[in-house]
Amino acid sequence: MTYFDEESFHQANRLIYLSLIYSNGNRRALSQYMEEMTELLQKFRSSEPFQQLVEAGLKAMELQILTITNDGLRLSARHANSFFATTLTDYGKMLARSDNKAADLLCVHCAIATALFPNETDLDAPVEDLGVVMVDDIIQVLRRFADQEQKLPAEDDILDPQVRTAAQRIRELPEENPDSKRAGAGASWLALINRVLEHLVSTDYLLAFEDHQEEAIEYRPTPAYQAALRQAAVYAFHSFRNVATGQDPQLKTSATAPDEEPESPQLTEQPETEVN
Amino acid sequence: MTAFETILEEGTSSRTLATDVTKAVRSSLIMRPIYELPARIYRQVGLDNEPNLLEHVDLMWLAFATLDIIAELTEYQVGASRTEILQHLFPLAEAQLQAQQIQAQPHALEHLLGKVFDHLVNRDNRYLPFSYRFYDGAQHQFHTRKFWLIKAVYTGQGKESFFALTDEGYVAYFGLHESSALDAAAIGNLRIKLLIERGKVDDALTATEQNRKQCLRKANEVRDVRRSIERNIQAVDFRHIHQLADEGADQATQIQQESGRLHHLVLDNLDKNSDEEELRYKLQQLAENLEQLNIQQMKLVNQLQKLPDDFSDHSHKLFRRRSIGIMPAMDTITRRLFATPEAQAAAVGVEFIARFDPPLRQPLFDPGSMIDAIDRALERQNASGDIYQQVEEAAAELIEYFQPELNDALMGEALKLLFNTVAGEPVLLSQLLTQAAAPPTPLTDELQSLLPIAMAMQVFQCVVDHRLAEKYHLQIEPQADQHVRLLLPDGRLYRGHELLLSSTHPSSLAIATDQA
Numbered sequence: 001m002t003y004f005d006e007e008s009f010h011q012a013n014r015l016i017y018l019s020l021i022y023s024n025g026n027r028r029a030l031s032q033y034m035e036e037m038t039e040l041l042q043k044f045r046s047s048e049p050f051q052q053l054v055e056a057g058l059k060a061m062e063l064q065i066l067t068i069t070n071d072g073l074r075l076s077a078r079h080a081n082s083f084f085a086t087t088l089t090d091y092g093k094m095l096a097r098s099d100n101k102a103a104d105l106l107c108v109h110c111a112i113a114t115a116l117f118p119n120e121t122d123l124d125a126p127v128e129d130l131g132v133v134m135v136d137d138i139i140q141v142l143r144r145f146a147d148q149e150q151k152l153p154a155e156d157d158i159l160d161p162q163v164r165t166a167a168q169r170i171r172e173l174p175e176e177n178p179d180s181k182r183a184g185a186g187a188s189w190l191a192l193i194n195r196v197l198e199h200l201v202s203t204d205y206l207l208a209f210e211d212h213q214e215e216a217i218e219y220r221p222t223p224a225y226q227a228a229l230r231q232a233a234v235y236a237f238h239s240f241r242n243v244a245t246g247q248d249p250q251l252k253t254s255a256t257a258p259d260e261e262p263e264s265p266q267l268t269e270q271p272e273t274e275v276n
Numbered sequence: 277m278t279a280f281e282t283i284l285e286e287g288t289s290s291r292t293l294a295t296d297v298t299k300a301v302r303s304s305l306i307m308r309p310i311y312e313l314p315a316r317i318y319r320q321v322g323l324d325n326e327p328n329l330l331e332h333v334d335l336m337w338l339a340f341a342t343l344d345i346i347a348e349l350t351e352y353q354v355g356a357s358r359t360e361i362l363q364h365l366f367p368l369a370e371a372q373l374q375a376q377q378i379q380a381q382p383h384a385l386e387h388l389l390g391k392v393f394d395h396l397v398n399r400d401n402r403y404l405p406f407s408y409r410f411y412d413g414a415q416h417q418f419h420t421r422k423f424w425l426i427k428a429v430y431t432g433q434g435k436e437s438f439f440a441l442t443d444e445g446y447v448a449y450f451g452l453h454e455s456s457a458l459d460a461a462a463i464g465n466l467r468i469k470l471l472i473e474r475g476k477v478d479d480a481l482t483a484t485e486q487n488r489k490q491c492l493r494k495a496n497e498v499r500d501v502r503r504s505i506e507r508n509i510q511a512v513d514f515r516h517i518h519q520l521a522d523e524g525a526d527q528a529t530q531i532q533q534e535s536g537r538l539h540h541l542v543l544d545n546l547d548k549n550s551d552e553e554e555l556r557y558k559l560q561q562l563a564e565n566l567e568q569l570n571i572q573q574m575k576l577v578n579q580l581q582k583l584p585d586d587f588s589d590h591s592h593k594l595f596r597r598r599s600i601g602i603m604p605a606m607d608t609i610t611r612r613l614f615a616t617p618e619a620q621a622a623a624v625g626v627e628f629i630a631r632f633d634p635p636l637r638q639p640l641f642d643p644g645s646m647i648d649a650i651d652r653a654l655e656r657q658n659a660s661g662d663i664y665q666q667v668e669e670a671a672a673e674l675i676e677y678f679q680p681e682l683n684d685a686l687m688g689e690a691l692k693l694l695f696n697t698v699a700g701e702p703v704l705l706s707q708l709l710t711q712a713a714a715p716p717t718p719l720t721d722e723l724q725s726l727l728p729i730a731m732a733m734q735v736f737q738c739v740v741d742h743r744l745a746e747k748y749h750l751q752i753e754p755q756a757d758q759h760v761r762l763l764l765p766d767g768r769l770y771r772g773h774e775l776l777l778s779s780t781h782p783s784s785l786a787i788a789t790d791q792a
Contacts, residue, residue, distance in 0.1 A: 023635055064631070076630075076634055077630045077633075077635055102623070106622075118606065145614045167615060176430045235627065
C-alpha cells in the first residue's frame with residue numbers, strides 16, 4: 001500500500017468532481033475551475049499512485065473513464081444500475097414523453113453512429129475528417145437497416161420466427177408523424193432521432209451547426225463522442241455475441257453484479273479540439 | 277423476408293388447400309382497410325338539414341382514387357402532402373355528387389375527404405401500420421400482418437408531412453398480384469406504363485429518370501460492398517454476397533422483360549402518333565432513356581454477379597491474423613443489433629445508454645436551499661411595493677404598518693461601525709458590542725441604546741446568509757470554547773457563543789485609515 005497524504009485524497013475526489021461537471025457538458029460551470037483542473041490532470045498523468053486513487057474512487061462511485069482529454073476525464077456510468085446512469089426517464093423528461101423504449105433508442109443511437117462512422121477505421125480517425133450528418137442521413141441508415149434481418153440468410157436465423165426483432169419494431173413505426181405536436185401522437189423515426197440528437201448535443205457529444213440557407217442542422221462528432229461510442233459499441237457487440245451463442249452472462253448478471261469489464265479504459269491521450 | 281414468406285414463395289411446388297387458402301387470405305388482407313372504410317366512417321358529416329354525404333358518395337371509389345392520386349403525384353416528387361392530395365380529390369368527389377344533382381357545402385365535402393384520407397393513413401392509430409391477424413393453415417398458427425397503404429415519409433423539406441404509397445399500396449391499387457419481385461425498379465416500370473397509356477409522356481420521362489437513380493443507388497451499394505471486401509473482408513458475410521448475386525440475377529431478368537415490353541409500348545405509340553411533331557420527339561427521347569436504362573441494368577447485373585468472384589479474390593485475407601484491438605465496423609454492429617430480439621435489444625439498450633451517455637447530474641434534496649429558493653421567489657413577488665402605496669380615500673382609516681424599531685438609519689450606523697472596527701484586525705463579538713454601547717454617534721439617545729442590538733442583528737444576518745457576508749467581506753468564525761454573557765445598555769442580556777469577525781476585503785486597511 002502506497003502512502004497517501006491527506007491532500008491526495010482531497011485532490012483525487014476533486015478531480016472526480018470536476019470531471020463530472022466536465023462530462024455533463026457544462027462548460028460554463030467548469031470555466032472557473034480550469035486552472036485547478038489542469039493541475040489535477042498533470043498530477044493524474046504523472047503519478048501512478050494518484051491514478052490508482054482516482055480509479056478506485058471512480059469504481060466506488062460506479063463510474064468509468066471513457067477518455068482523457070486536456071479538459072478533464074470523460075466519465076460515464078459503469079452499468080445501468082449505477083446512480084449516475086442516464087435512463088429512459090431522462091430522455092422522457094427532456095421532451096416530456098414517457099413512451100421511450102430502450103430497443104428503439106438503441107437502434108437510433110446505432111444509426112447515428114453508423115451515419116457518422118461508416119467504416120471501422122473512422123472510429124480511430126480524427127473527428128475533423130469525418131464530416132457532418134443531418135437527420136436525412138440517419139433516416140437513410142434506418143431505412144437500410146430496418147429490413148436488415150430479413151436479408152440475413154436462413155442458416156443465420158437463430159431466432160424463432162415468432163420472436164420480434166429490434167428491426168421489426170423500427171419497421172412498424174412511421175417515419176414521420178404529422179400530428180407530432182398533438183399530445184399522445186406516438187413515436188416516429190423523426191421524433192426518436194431528434195430526441196437522441198438533442199440529448200447528445202446538450203451533453204456536448206455532438207456539435208450542432210445551423211445552416212440558415214437550408215434550414216437544416218448539421219451535426220459534427222466530438223472526440224468524446226467517438227471515445228464513448230467505441231466503448232459502448234464494443235459492449236453492444238459482445239452482448240450480441242452472447243445472445244447468439246446462447247450464453248448470456250452480461251444480460252443475466254447485469255441486474256445483480258455487472259462489474260469487471262474485460263477491457264480497461266483506454267488511457268490514451270486525445271487532444272480535444274474544437275471543430276468549427 | 278421471413279421464413280413464412282419464403283414458404284409462400286416456394287409454395288408452388290407443394291401446393292395444398294391449406295397453403296392456397298392461406299395465400300389468398302394473406303393477399304386479400306391488403307384490401308381490408310379499403311373495405312372497412314364505409315364501416316369506419318359512420319357518423320353524419322355536416323349539418324342535420326343537409327343531405328348525408330355518406331349515403332351519396334362512393335367511398336371505395338374515393339379510396340382507390342386517393343391511391344391513384346398519390347401514385348401519380350409521387351412520380352415526380354418524393355411524397356405528396358395531405359392538402360395536395362385532397363385538392364386533387366375534391367373535384368372527383370364533387371363530380372360524384374353532381375351526377376346525382378346534390379348540392380353540398382364545400383367544407384362538408386372537404387371534411388368527408390379528410391376522413392377518408394385519415395382512415396387510409398391510420399391516423400386514429402397514430403399512423404402505425406394496419407395490423408390484422410390471420411390463420412396460417414399450413415403451419416396451424418396465427419400470424420399478424422402489418423402494413424401501410426400510405427406511409428408518411430421523411431423528406432426534410434417543407435413544413436408539411438409527405439405521404440407516399442408503400443409496396444402494399446401499389447399492390448392494392450395495381451391488383452392483387454402480390455409478388456416479391458415488385459421492387460422499386462419494377463414498380464417504376466409499372467408507373468411508366470401507366471403514364472404512357474394516359475399520354476403523360478413528360479411524367480414518364482421523369483419516371484425513367486427515377487428508375488435510373490434507383491439503378492445508380494443499387495450500383496453504389498454494390499460498390500460499397502466491393503470496397504469493404506477489399507478493405508476489411510472480415511466484415512463481409514460470404515453468404516450475403518451470394519444472396520446478393522442470386523437476387524440480382526433474378527431481378528434483372530424480370531426487370532429486363534418489363535423494360536423490353538415498355539420499349540415496345542413506346543415504339544407502338546410512336547407509330548400511332550406519327551403526325552404530332554413534339555410528341556414524337558418526346559417519345560423518341562423516352563425510348564432512348566429506356567434503352568439506356570436497360571444497358572445500365574445489365575451492367576448492374578454483371579457487377580452483382582461478379583461479387584462472389586471478388587470475394588474469393590480477397591479471401592486469402594480471411595486467414596490473416598487479426599490485429600488486436602480492432603473494432604468491429606459500426607455497420608456490422610448495427611446490423612447485428614437490428615436482428616436482436618426486442619427483449620434483448622431493450623436490455624442491451626438500457627446498458628448501452630447508461631455506459632454511453634455521460635453521468636447524470638443528480639440533484640440532492642436539501643431543505644435549507646429549498647427554503648432559500650422559496651424565500652427568494654417570495655421576495656420577487658413582493659418587489660412591486662404596493663403595500664406602501666398611499667391610500668387616497670378620505671374616509672378610509674390609514675392602516676398602521678409595523679414600523680421596526682431597528683430602522684434603516686440605525687442599521688446603517690451599525691454597519692458603518694462594524695466595518696470600521698473589523699477593517700483593521702479581527703475582532704471578537706463581545707468587544708464589538710461593548711464598543712457599540714460606548715461611543716457617541718449622531719443618533720438620538722433612544723436609538724443609541726439600540727445600536728448594540730442593531731450591531732448584533734447585522735452580524736447574525738451575515739451568519740445566516742453567506743451571500744450577505746460575502747458582500748460585506750466578512751468572515752465569521754464561531755469560537756466553540758468561549759461563551760459570552762453581556763448586559764447591554766437597554767437592559768437586554770446577550771449570551772451565546774463568542775464569534776471572531778475578520779475582514780476579507782483586500783483593501784480593508786486602506787478604507788479603515790481613510791475613515792479614521
